[in-house]
Amino acid sequence: MNGEGKMLPGSLAKDARIASWVAIEADGTVTVRTGKVEIGQGIRTAVAMIAAEELDVGMERIRVVSGITGDVVDEGVTSGSGSMEQTGRALRQVTAEARAALIAKAAAHLGVDAGTLEVEDGTVRSPATNSQVTYWELQGGQPFVGVARGAVAPKDPAGYTIVGSCVPELDAVAKVTGGAVFIHDLAMDGLVHGRVVRPPSTGAVLLSVDAAAVRHLDGVLQVIESGSFLGVVATDEWQAIKARDALALSAQWRESAQLPDEDNISAWLIDNETAAHAVIDGTPEDAPVPDIAPPVDAAKTLEASYTRPYHMHASLGPSAAVALFEGGRLTVHGASQGPYPLARALAGSLGLEEDAITIIHTQGAGCYGHNGADDVCLDAALLAQAVEGRPVRLQWTRADEHLWEPYGPAMVVMTNASLDNDGNITDWNLDLWSTTHQGRPRPTTETHSGLLADWHREPARARPVAKPNFSNESGAHRNAWSTYDLPHQRVVSHFVAETPLRTSSFRGLGNYANIFAIESFMDELAAAAGLDPVDFRLRHLADARGRAVIEAAAEAIGWPPGGPGSGTGKGIAFNRYKNSKAYVAVAMEVEVNEENGVIAVSRAVVAGDAGQVVSAHGLACQLEGGVIQAISWTLKERVRFGPQRVTSVDWETYPILTFPEAPIVECILLNQPGEPYLGAGEGSQGPGGAALANAVFNATGVRLREIPFTPERVRAMGVAARRGA
Amino acid sequence: MAETFKLRVNGVARQVDGDSDMPLLYALRGPLGLVGAKYGCGSEQCGSCSVLMDGVRAFACKITLAQAASRDIVTIEGIGTPDNLHPLQKAFMEEHAFQCGYCTPGLIVTAKALLDRDPDPDAAAIASALQDNLCRCGSHGRVIAAVRRAAKELAR
Numbered sequence: 001m002n003g004e005g006k007m008l009p010g011s012l013a014k015d016a017r018i019a020s021w022v023a024i025e026a027d028g029t030v031t032v033r034t035g036k037v038e039i040g041q042g043i044r045t046a047v048a049m050i051a052a053e054e055l056d057v058g059m060e061r062i063r064v065v066s067g068i069t070g071d072v073v074d075e076g077v078t079s080g081s082g083s084m085e086q087t088g089r090a091l092r093q094v095t096a097e098a099r100a101a102l103i104a105k106a107a108a109h110l111g112v113d114a115g116t117l118e119v120e121d122g123t124v125r126s127p128a129t130n131s132q133v134t135y136w137e138l139q140g141g142q143p144f145v146g147v148a149r150g151a152v153a154p155k156d157p158a159g160y161t162i163v164g165s166c167v168p169e170l171d172a173v174a175k176v177t178g179g180a181v182f183i184h185d186l187a188m189d190g191l192v193h194g195r196v197v198r199p200p201s202t203g204a205v206l207l208s209v210d211a212a213a214v215r216h217l218d219g220v221l222q223v224i225e226s227g228s229f230l231g232v233v234a235t236d237e238w239q240a241i242k243a244r245d246a247l248a249l250s251a252q253w254r255e256s257a258q259l260p261d262e263d264n265i266s267a268w269l270i271d272n273e274t275a276a277h278a279v280i281d282g283t284p285e286d287a288p289v290p291d292i293a294p295p296v297d298a299a300k301t302l303e304a305s306y307t308r309p310y311h312m313h314a315s316l317g318p319s320a321a322v323a324l325f326e327g328g329r330l331t332v333h334g335a336s337q338g339p340y341p342l343a344r345a346l347a348g349s350l351g352l353e354e355d356a357i358t359i360i361h362t363q364g365a366g367c368y369g370h371n372g373a374d375d376v377c378l379d380a381a382l383l384a385q386a387v388e389g390r391p392v393r394l395q396w397t398r399a400d401e402h403l404w405e406p407y408g409p410a411m412v413v414m415t416n417a418s419l420d421n422d423g424n425i426t427d428w429n430l431d432l433w434s435t436t437h438q439g440r441p442r443p444t445t446e447t448h449s450g451l452l453a454d455w456h457r458e459p460a461r462a463r464p465v466a467k468p469n470f471s472n473e474s475g476a477h478r479n480a481w482s483t484y485d486l487p488h489q490r491v492v493s494h495f496v497a498e499t500p501l502r503t504s505s506f507r508g509l510g511n512y513a514n515i516f517a518i519e520s521f522m523d524e525l526a527a528a529a530g531l532d533p534v535d536f537r538l539r540h541l542a543d544a545r546g547r548a549v550i551e552a553a554a555e556a557i558g559w560p561p562g563g564p565g566s567g568t569g570k571g572i573a574f575n576r577y578k579n580s581k582a583y584v585a586v587a588m589e590v591e592v593n594e595e596n597g598v599i600a601v602s603r604a605v606v607a608g609d610a611g612q613v614v615s616a617h618g619l620a621c622q623l624e625g626g627v628i629q630a631i632s633w634t635l636k637e638r639v640r641f642g643p644q645r646v647t648s649v650d651w652e653t654y655p656i657l658t659f660p661e662a663p664i665v666e667c668i669l670l671n672q673p674g675e676p677y678l679g680a681g682e683g684s685q686g687p688g689g690a691a692l693a694n695a696v697f698n699a700t701g702v703r704l705r706e707i708p709f710t711p712e713r714v715r716a717m718g719v720a721a722r723r724g725a
Numbered sequence: 726m727a728e729t730f731k732l733r734v735n736g737v738a739r740q741v742d743g744d745s746d747m748p749l750l751y752a753l754r755g756p757l758g759l760v761g762a763k764y765g766c767g768s769e770q771c772g773s774c775s776v777l778m779d780g781v782r783a784f785a786c787k788i789t790l791a792q793a794a795s796r797d798i799v800t801i802e803g804i805g806t807p808d809n810l811h812p813l814q815k816a817f818m819e820e821h822a823f824q825c826g827y828c829t830p831g832l833i834v835t836a837k838a839l840l841d842r843d844p845d846p847d848a849a850a851i852a853s854a855l856q857d858n859l860c861r862c863g864s865h866g867r868v869i870a871a872v873r874r875a876a877k878e879l880a881r
Contacts, residue, residue, distance in 0.1 A: 316828050
């Protein structure tokens, strides 16, 4: 709120001071500050475009400062497709107000009426008096003193020249020429190199290690041994790797993990339910769970069960960080999605005041949710404590990342719905089972920590106890509440507290499994009603924007498809992300090889409405990339594990989609000039998975309900037999 | 035991002190200051570390200093520079063929090796040439479009 009680847009409500967000520098540039960080989604470019547009300055003048604690507004975690809505909307308003302040100053300076002034690239002109002054002459190097009041109207979208266009990403040149962009590339005077040795499995305890022998290896500066936490610091990187390998080889562990049976994870989830909550309009309530009660006059009642396995974020670059301890202060360069929450967690872990810690966000490889980016910062800090005054660069190995990143939870989703004689849905039930989707670091206490190394080192802290999530459209129940117009919805979230495999936020949270289930089931219902899947969806959806993306995707893929039996098929699926963000429909064409069970996606279309488009290519890349990622998750991916250990340790044991397997994705953006920005970065994975299942059904008549759709499973479903029947 | 190795990197003679079994990647990213090639897996599975060795794509995470000595090594930094972009680099920008960009240097290097031996590859040939490079953000289609665009530009 501002002083007049008007709600300011996005994160501006957290800090309305103009100087917190934008500065006119002395050197002819403009600095834009944001608490959101770049995770490969293009947010820095998008906020620069918004600022350049509202201020009427060229893109090349904009500098973006993001994710540095103490220097930017605390905007929490960059997650949940919230950045455009939170920081984007804030910056649109605050830069409009900054422009108004500059115009007022210019009017006084030039002695003319503010309404007569024009701005071009930061130069304010008075055509009447043929005089001009620049932003930099007026304000260069002086912070704005006012606060945003929400009284200034941002620019009319009809006059946009930058917003909605395609501009190169801010660091595009560096990214194509091998420039130092990533945390992995950071160079610093006196930099030394660290590595850690992790236990072989959850709960493994270190019995013995020959640290003394490793201390004598070339270049080794320190060997850190604390409980079951092991690390090395060496002068150069290869020395650190060799020391790490020697340490790992000498370490003896006692393993104790008792992991569930990977092939029966659905039964394990259902058997280990902790609590069940009815979800009402997207929000779980601590109230009695109603029974399923199909209408007595139902023409048909269908039920189905869908599952997804544990998935990895599987960032291409393993997590890395650079940490420096000096004079009682800790500085960490890292790729955390939440610099301020990380600082609070590290403060508790290390016994420091929060203001003795500075987190400087530096890009990692694309992250897609909570991976090892936070954990590696504590690892680096612990190593840096051992070599005070020297910055330590620590990079996880590929196996470290595969074994220790928090996974996307396995889920079971059961649906039950009834149709009347006209093919209308008259009753709708959805029950889901999942472990937590919320493992991000919280402030570390004396007994509990969300950061990995705290579980292993002395004194050991426990993993936080997982609790049910009662927030709207969050956690496992994200998009469990159907977007369709249904006369009755009964949605139940069954929470499983135990986490034999560490789970946390994975792109889209529950959306992927819930939309896979809902949109597969909509196809099953359409088939039962004898209706076309697109028509069936449209008859249950009044929202014009939702209808528009479905119709656009259907048209682009060439709807309607032929019937089952050709071996090729088309499928479609839709969601409105979180029931409040972007509208996305995905359509796919697949070929199913009956002999070997391989599914090939030959074409994909994604149609999205994310409100006012800011960075057209940035939005398209997010939607297209989400479709490709969904194809990869749905066709190929699952975390493999035995009774004690995770066995997916590299790209051979956790294969992802390759170039020959990836289709071209055609993207259709339905721009809504002047409408609020809607988060889209997680909008296309749910419909991506379901569209694939629906296309396979269209091609073969076989319904795949268990992800991933591996060739073995496709063969086991009897595709060839069904075809021959 | 550390030895001195004579390397030829991006057309320049360089010397590196290191163990003979040290992968080239650590010489590039460390003493040579060329950070374009990335560590991704350390086992030739992802292509993030790709360089050209005598014109052929090689995985710098596995090639040792002993193997790289006296060979002609080209990294992403040797393909083009910010002031003098190679058509592949321009095309990757024009097609917005990356999101996080971590895999990008390896892809451009691998595509360069392809175009050097096949100046007019179709989409299937490009995908096949890139089959040992992984991209997790899902920019695959745009990458293939970028390589096609660069091939046309180079043919002009």
